[in-house]
Amino acid sequence: MARIMIVEDEDVIRLALRRLLERNGYTVDEAISVKEALTSESLNHYDLIISDLRLPGAQGTELINKTESPVLIMTSYASLKSAVDTMKMGAIDYIAKPFDHDEMLDTVARIIQTNSGTQRPARPSKTTANRSGMIGGCPAMRRVYERIERVAPTSATVLIHGETGTGKELVARAIHEQSDRAGKPIVCVNCAAIPETLIESELFGYEKGAFTGANANRIGLIEAADGGTLFLDEIGELPLEAQARLLRFIQEDEIRRIGAVESSKVNVRLVCATHRNLKEMAQAGRFREDLYYRINVMKLELPPLRERGKDILEIAETLLHRRCEALGKPPMHFSPKTIQAITTYVWPGNIRELENAVERAVILCDGEEIDNELLDIDLELVDINQIRGRQPEPINRQNRDTSKKEPPRQRGRATDPNEDLSLEDYFQHFVLEHQDSMSETELAQKLGVSRKCLWERRQRLGIPRKKSSARSGS
Template sequence: MSQILIVEDEVIIRTALRKLLERNRYQVSEAGSVKEAINKYTLTNFSLIISDLRLPGAPGTDLIKLAGEVPVLIMTSYASLRSAVDSMRMGAVDYIAKPFDHDEMVAAVKRVIGKANAAKNKRQSKTSSHAISGMIGSSTVMQELYNRIHKVAPTQATVLVHGETGTGKELVARAIHEESPRADKPLISVNCAAIPETLIESELFGHEKGAFTGAASTREGLVAAADGGSLFLDEIGELPLEAQARLLRVLQEGEVRPIGSVESHKVNVRLIAATHRDLRKLCQDGQFREDLFYRINVVQLTLPPLRERGKDIIALAEALLERYCEQLGKPLLGLSPEAVQAVTTYTWPGNVREMENAIQRAVILCEDDAEISHELLSIDLDLVKVDIDITDSDPYAAARGGNIPVYNGSEPNEDLSLEDYFQRFVLEHQDSMSETELARKLGVSRKCLWERRQRLGIPRKKATVTAVK
């Protein structure tokens, strides 16, 4: 059972989290401050530490260094965006905005602990995982990819690289080639989707003079040009069936026969293929030869989409920013906190290629000497959106209807949601705290607190003033 430490000075929120996590079969310990946490517990014994950003005494980010390799999940408010970004740069594994719901918190905890366990297993196995030249990222999924590249590269095995468009499949092919015994020989790259179907066979396998209309001279194909080296066929799923049959002969017999020729020539080529399509499905639909699929699917490498690479996203964005600033002769720019939020929140359907275009465009258009704003990235996001809809309905209807639970000072009922705890805390403390103090204690902005009051029907009691005559 995974052990989690909650560091939160508000008893209501801390108890809510403990009960939530215990219902999901986690073993939970509590502390009200960083000092109490380090005095009471050995931090390295936990699987995860969940800490509020603002705590009495030292901030929650101090736990990042103290916890060593134990991941720290920081809780913060939408109003503390810059602090949240800074905590990520200091090493926090992730941050979650308050107020949050149960499903959001449980999903974040499962994700963080799962990744931490996988990383720990990798370290214990002592498998080499040094980075690949030209590839940026230290996330667990990328470490696993690096490991597999190091293992397969020195062999002669055919490799099938699978990944969405724009994830960098050609970089993987180049890394395999450069770490192989064929590194001093050519790497020929071919995008099968970019060559017309009528020309693909001629391009790959060559042709004799007069083999077809327009064949004015004998031409060596790209397969023969890769002799002794590696042949990278990108988007192999787009290869016509006739060309697939010729490629199968190259792999099985190690020979190529140009179009119009009666003689075959021996070739020694290592094939690296890539696709974003499901080749098994293509085989079932009769669009891809099953025998060729089994021939090329010796070792399969999967490139993760950018949205699944965690903190690699920021590292990649900053590396691209540095590259394009240098290329375009501009001062080294940074990403504004809003831009960081946009980069990490956007799903990047075009993956690394889309990010490259967005960063390059932003650097070209940027007129600031220090930061790039999120508007220049053209990412359409409401960066400080709260999950509450403000309507024109009567904000005090719920209060008049008597639907607000009354906080009696006892330990919160475990069936209540975090929103219920929010209500109870406000009702208990609003007479003794200012709006600024309430917002700070709850970890939200004053605007967010005001919106919650409207949504939940909790009117602000104004102090009575006695007129002096």
Template structure:
């Protein structure tokens, strides 16, 4: 069990973070300042230190030297992003911007601990592997699970493109792992020691997107009480990853085009430009070429982005990769929840292999987490996965005798979708029918969910927001 030290002076944040990590099977200690951490603990004995950047007395970056090589994850607000980037240059393993959601923090912690474990394995290759280590997790230096032909082709392109500074456009359905590809491109590049700044363009309100990306000067608009560094500027020297770039407003697209053409930005409210050295990686699940033709996306920006285009195949086209990924997730979730070694029944593997997975890898991971939580035995049965597939329609013996590298879109995949509307189908129909005349707040209220949940479901199902008067004026 990994032992994590939290150093945070705000009691509410510290307690909430402790509960989150303890619920996920981590051992946690805490302190309110660097001095308290020094007085109470042997700091190098921890597997990971998570610290706020601004603390009473000494800043959180002081822990980098005190940790003696152990990873330090810095927490910071968007307002001090430049300081966070500086902390990485001092030796912090990564930073996470406040406010963060639970999944974001857990993913960052898991990634840091896995990378540390892998580096230790490389340093001592004779160490015997545990059951979780014995399972292949990803493809060599790429960091992505899967070995089907389309993915092997993708890995080859990633290795060719990574050492260059060329702009890359990653295309693929929601949930396919576009951010993993962006991270691989950064980690294999010459900019690996500089920051990778990830921005989800769909998650930032249109009224704030330009300020978030390019920064603003004091007094540039109501509420701008101080100057602020933008995310493009924070990525200077490194990589900027713009996820769901198809949701970027046209005004912000024009500013981004200037970054690509001139290598400079101008903060909102400023008359001076400043140079930036940023490699841009963009991702989208939408057809930018079609959007450009209809005037919803700048055509000149599209051609600037589309220097190198990488397509990430949906899970249904990846053949037997789905079982490889499912088994890795099963080991990961079993370990995380302290369960004994678990496995899928033959029927569960059949269901996983033949289900179309419209939510892709994200849906698969959620289904397996659900199954591990609900299972009372060490064998996962198909009903625990919560997926809509009739096993009677599939020939079990034929499945296990036939080769498993046929994409699910082939005639042999053989499962016709049910005619009854699922809850996801109902959500999709309702949003598409009403989004032209209802605001996001009204849509969420009618569906009985929060606006955050509405946005997350849009992302998972690939339903873009319409650029109508109703949604653009909804600032609540």
């Protein structure tokens, strides 16, 4: 049975976490400060230590170098930069407050499972990034890394699926670089960027005189990739006629140039990518079904940026460093508000949109700190569901009808504040108890969230803002 220590000075949060973890089979001890936690003789024998960042006497990060046990830091979205710093100091992970039961249980289970039998292993994102240039270590990306390592040494055809801008070409290059074809060429073709009338001649080449304007023999892109890898991006845009020729290439490992009489053998590893649902397209007759099954040998699913959690900030900081170097600018950093915007924005354009936003901000910034306004992103797309780790829906502020909000959820049990009190209950209880005596700014600071987050939680939980709280400074 896994043992966990909670280090938290807020009685309500500490008690709620303890009850939650004990109900799910964990043995839990607790402390209210770093000093009290360090008095435990078995500090190094815990499977996990969960500590608040801000504690009386010393910050929770003091525990990182005082124990061999992994340390999970709890912090708020208002101090995300501090959370990033804790990761650099050696914290196993961080979790933002307020959070719900499922989020905490998933994080705890993942950390304990990952670290069972080992002590604070290196994050997989770092080693993978060094090999292939990819960044991030969220569960979805770790699955991608694992599949790349398994499929790269083989000659199997790979289908990469993901939204536009998620980095499909980067994955294709990683597969090539980790294969035995690494010393050979990789030829990347965007099928959507080549006109239908030219796609076949571009892929397969042509003989002199095959059509008007064919004044000399020309090899195609498949032949140019002989011995290496051919990456067909947006294969769903390939015309049906070209699909038939591509199918023969896959089946027979041979091609025939347009206008040629004889075929020639080629040794090419095929990697395809698309943002479309090829199976549905095949059922609708817009993509050859036999070709779909030929290319769908190993499928890699790339997560959208909005579902990659803390990877978003790691990617943003890496892009910031690269852009500063490329543009000859001095080192820059994101302001706390910028960090909050980056981590809560939906990013419909994924990594490509993030890269463009960072580059634009670097160009426009005159100092060392990048302000939120320089990103020029539409924060109307931010939703509290995104903050809680679920896929968001755009917010329409003009059409929002707060009068139809559902009342706060009832747990169906006794609501004794000392019995089964969740963090969401704590949030609601705290706001209702203190909103008459505190401004909105003070409430947000006490809860460790931004005023925007406080407002959105009021809307979702159906907690009206009393006029008596709207005093000066609110």
